[in-house]
Amino acid sequence: xxxxxxxxxxxxxxxxxxxxxxxxxxxxxxxxxxxxxxxxxxxxxxxxxxxxxxxxxxxxxxxxxxxxxxxxxxxxxxxxxxxxxxxxxxxxxxxxxxxxxxxxxxxxxxxxxxxxxxxxxxxxxxxxx
Amino acid sequence: xxxxxxxxxxxxxxxxxxxxxxxxxxxxxxxxxxxxxxxxxxxxxxxxxxxxxxxxxxxxxxxxxxxxxxxxxxxxxxxxxxxxxxxxxxxxxxxxxxxxxxxxxxxxxxxxxxxxxxxxxxxxxxxxxxxxxxxxxxxxxxxxxxxxxxxxxxxxxxxxxxxxxxxxxxxxxxxxxxxxxxxxxxxxxxxxxxxxxxxxxxxxxxxxxxxxxxxxxxxxxxxxxxxxxxxxxxxxxxxxxxxxxxxxxxxxxxxxxxxxxxxxxxxxxxxxxxxxxxxxxxxxxxxxxxxxxxxxxxxxxxxxxxxxxxxxxxxxxxxxxxxxxxxxxxxxxxxxxxxxxxxxxxxxxxxxxxxxxxxxxxxxxxxxxxxxxxxxxxxxxxxxxxxxxxxxxxxxxxxxxxxxxxxxxxxxxxxxxxxxxxxxxxxxxxxxxxxxxxxxxxxxxxxxxxxxxxxxxxxxxxxxxxxxxxxxxxxxxxxxxxxxxx
Numbered sequence: 098x099x100x101x102x103x104x105x106x107x108x109x110x111x112x113x114x115x116x117x118x119x120x121x122x123x124x125x126x127x128x129x130x131x132x133x134x135x136x137x138x139x140x141x142x143x144x145x146x147x148x149x150x151x152x153x154x155x156x157x158x159x160x161x162x163x164x165x166x167x168x169x170x171x172x173x174x175x176x177x178x179x180x181x182x183x184x185x186x187x188x189x190x191x192x193x194x195x196x197x198x199x200x201x202x203x204x205x206x207x208x209x210x211x212x213x214x215x216x217x218x219x220x221x222x223x224x225x226x
Numbered sequence: 227x228x229x230x231x232x233x234x235x236x237x238x239x240x241x242x243x244x245x246x247x248x249x250x251x252x253x254x255x256x257x258x259x260x261x262x263x264x265x266x267x268x269x270x271x272x273x274x275x276x277x278x279x280x281x282x283x284x285x286x287x288x289x290x291x292x293x294x295x296x297x298x299x300x301x302x303x304x305x306x307x308x309x310x311x312x313x314x315x316x317x318x319x320x321x322x323x324x325x326x327x328x329x330x331x332x333x334x335x336x337x338x339x340x341x342x343x344x345x346x347x348x349x350x351x352x353x354x355x356x357x358x359x360x361x362x363x364x365x366x367x368x369x370x371x372x373x374x375x376x377x378x379x380x381x382x383x384x385x386x387x388x389x390x391x392x393x394x395x396x397x398x399x400x401x402x403x404x405x406x407x408x409x410x411x412x413x414x415x416x417x418x419x420x421x422x423x424x425x426x427x428x429x430x431x432x433x434x435x436x437x438x439x440x441x442x443x444x445x446x447x448x449x450x451x452x453x454x455x456x457x458x459x460x461x462x463x464x465x466x467x468x469x470x471x472x473x474x475x476x477x478x479x480x481x482x483x484x485x486x487x488x489x490x491x492x493x494x495x496x497x498x499x500x501x502x503x504x505x506x507x508x509x510x511x512x513x514x515x516x517x518x519x520x521x522x523x524x525x526x527x528x529x530x531x532x533x534x535x536x537x538x539x540x541x542x543x544x545x546x547x548x549x550x551x552x553x554x555x556x557x558x559x560x561x562x563x564x565x566x567x568x569x570x571x572x573x574x575x576x577x578x579x580x581x582x583x584x585x586x587x588x589x590x591x592x593x594x595x596x597x598x599x600x601x602x603x604x605x606x607x608x609x610x611x612x613x614x615x616x617x618x619x620x621x622x623x624x625x626x627x628x629x630x631x632x633x634x635x636x637x638x639x640x641x642x643x644x645x646x647x648x649x650x651x652x653x654x655x656x657x658x659x660x661x662x663x664x665x666x667x668x669x670x671x672x673x674x675x676x677x678x679x680x681x682x683x684x685x686x687x688x689x690x691x692x693x694x695x696x697x698x699x700x701x702x703x704x705x706x707x708x709x710x711x712x
Contacts, residue, residue: 130645135700158697159639183701 098125100191104207105216106167111191114207119168121152122195123186126220131157134186137179140197145171148206153196155186164196168206174198228691231707232272232282242276270709289690291634297660301606301637301649302397302445304475304497311567312500312560321559326551330536337535340552341528343562344512350565350573351471351491352484353514357523358553363472366492366511367403367439369524369548373490373515374437374466375407376522376545383464387436391460393422394643395444397470409436416643420599421450424459431463440488441470443477443604445641445649447584457487466490466519474498475653476581476604479574490515499561510557524548579654580605583661587652590665594672598644606651610644619675619682621646626693627674627685631667 099105104112109127113120128134138154146152151163152172175197179185185194201207211219255264274282292298298305316322324333344356360366371390378387390404391412401411412430417423422440431438438460443449450456457467469483469491475498483491495510496503503509515523525544526537537552568576581604588597588607595609611621625635625648637649652661674682686692 133697133700135697156700158700160642 099213099216099220101213103191103213104167104210105213105219106165106210107219108165109220110164110167112167112207112210114204117201117204118173119170119199119201119207120195121164121167121197121199122190123155123164124216124220125190126224128187128190128194131155131162132159133157134183137183137186137196139175139177139179140172142172142175145169145202166199167210168199168201169203170199170201172197173200229285232274232279233270233707233709235274235278235282236272238273240273240275240278242274242279296632296634297652297656297664298634299636299650299652299664300634301447301608301651302472302640303503303637304472304494304605304651304653305503306475306497306500306653307655308500308502308560309564309567312563315563316556316559321556331534334535336555337528337537339562340555340558341530341535343558343565344514344528346562346565347493347512347514350474350478350482351469351493351514352482353491354484354517355520355523355527356512356514357527357548358510358512358558359524359547359549360492360511360513361549361554362496362507362509363397363470363492363494363511364399364403365548366494366513367399367468367470368406369511369545370468370490370492370513370515371403371407371409371437372545372548373513373519373522374468376543377466377519378436380522380543387434387465389430389435391427391430391435391438391465393440393444395420395422395446395448395641396439396441397445397472398640398642400439400441400470404437404439416444416446419601420444420446420448421452422456424452424455427456427459431459431465433463435460435463435465437466437468439468439470441473442483442486443473443606446599446608446644447473447476447603447606447649447651448599448601449476449604453486461487472497473605476577476606478577479570480577484514484516488516490519495557495561499564501557501560501564508554508557510554510561512553512558512561526552576654577605580652583652583654583656584650586658587650587661587665591668594669595648598647605653606649608641608644608647608649610648611646614672614675615646617675617679619679621648623682623685624648624668624671624675627671627682628667629686630688631670633664633667 105124109124111122111124134155134157136156140152146166148166148169150166152166153164155162155164176195293305293307320335324336330337340358344358347356348354360369378384388410389412390409391414392400392404393414393416395416404411414426414430415423442453460467467488469488471491471493474493490513492511492513495501495512496507521541521543522545524547525539525541529536529538584603584605584607588603591609596612598608598610611624621638625638628635639647640649641647684693
């Protein structure tokens with residue numbers, strides 16, 4: 098449920114690092130908590146967003162939420178398919194449901210993210226709360 | 227069982243009207259309109275007889291559910307019963323047949339009503355002057371924030387004060403209104419009692435704060451006893467205090483936002499003062515302010531000059547109009563009828579009974595439903611489905627099962643800070659018998675969640691249509707009917 102090769106945030110984003118680029122999506126836990134996602138507000142390519150700021154808006158049947166930038170940088174690719182098929186976020190959160198690719202401004206920020214094991218503990222704590 | 231649309235009942239040539247023969251000579255449309263403005267194919271409009279038309283809409287109306295039919299415990303929104311005297315008063319020809327362009331001396335009654343309603347709203351809230359223009363709650367919020375902005379600008383601090391603080395238990399419209407007014411929204415968390423966390427608040431309050439917006443009682447139905455201290459913290463940094471009056475139903479006649487230190491509030495006349503709500507409204511988000519904000523109020527403001535009521539446009543610091551004419555006037559008439567028919571004592575009694583009813587239902591459900599905050603509530607309370615989740619039954623299933631038992635569902639999945647939330651507001655008009663029947667239905671559902679969870683997961687069973695595929699409806703909505711080809 099939480100692939101080893103990915104890094105994770107407290108707000109339930111996953112990050113896949115390749116060179117200076119980071120692909121970002123939401124975790125299995127996040128999509129499960131949100132329930133059926135029915136709409137996505139995506140950023141434009143070329144936008145620069147700082148770590149901790151909102152990256153995208155999500156509408157689910159239960160609630161509205163935001164995806165938060167896990168690392169600072171420029172948005173170089175956006176998964177536009179999500180606009181017409183938001184269900185990909187629920188059905189395949191680590192694959193077809195990827196959200197953006199970021200050209201990182203400071204790749205050291207990766208070190209502040211959680212490993213799969215750390216994230217598993219984090220989720221267990223939240224689910225128990 | 228679904229029913230055909232009026233379009234599907236259409237048969238060419240049927241009519242629900244008959245017009246007398248025209249006594250002026252007819253003209254072809256081609257003589258009157260340019261070619262591009264003329265439709266090439268006739269519009270597809272339904273053609274039905276009068277009786278079929280009446281039956282169609284009467285049948286549709288039977289499928290509605292409203293507060294005139296049954297219990298409607300939607301929290302966060304005070305869906306109270308609207309006494310019919312309000313409708314009688316609003317239908318008086320003197321109110322109904324006037325025109326906004328009529329000269330002031332011919333609409334003295336209407337102006338007097340607006341003046342007196344404004345004064346009443348100031349008295350109930352502890353404020354100085356009111357504007358009846360905003361058309362709904364969020365519009366009132368925006369107007370209030372615009373006044374706050376104008377105030378800071380008048381002190382030369384407009385550029386410096388860029389932030390508005392909103393607690394996480396506020397109404398969802400609060401951060402939206404602040405953002406629309408150009409402010410950066412700063413959220414503060416709730417403490418373990420469900421109030422604003424004062425330590426976090428102190429950390430974010432500084433010279434760049436324009437205002438704090440508080441909903442009190444908040445969306446957990448809890449009164450923040452620290453309201454005065456919150457006001458002091460914000461005021462001491464030069465910020466102003468905005469009070470979201472959506473939950474006034476719990477406090478009217480008991481405490482006043484003005485006395486708590488707030489500088490501006492909006493009312494939802496369509497909530498607290500029983501003017502119809504939902505189904506198109508229209509609403510009214512009248513605002514009332516302290517003296518420091520009064521110069522900036524939208525123009526015109528109704529003024530009393532001796533025996534004469536006039537519209538005062540001579541307010542040079544005004545932010546200008548926020549709505550055409552004078553607000554949703556007929557809604558104002560209904561609110562005034564409600565306030566004056568209850569009187570000061572009656573309003574207080576309404577608030578007390580609303581709070582009593584909510585606490586009664588809450589304590590009866592406690593034990594079978596998880597109470598998110600175990601404190602006496604105000605006019606509404608929040609429970610969640612954490613006990614039922616263990617059996618695979620969630621809040622949505624409970625809400626659907628209530629429909630089978632003849633009740634409207636409460637607000638669900640709100641507030642967002644509680645997982646699987648149900649927010650219940652019985653209001654003051656419900657009898658003990660109605661409350662007991664609702665409690666009975668909720669306890670029955672709690673029992674079913676253990677003995678027969680699948681019954682709940684498949685609910686509703688007794689409604690016109692069963693469980694709807696709301697996910698597909700949201701993802702791929704079909705927004706209009708298209709006639710079959712041919």
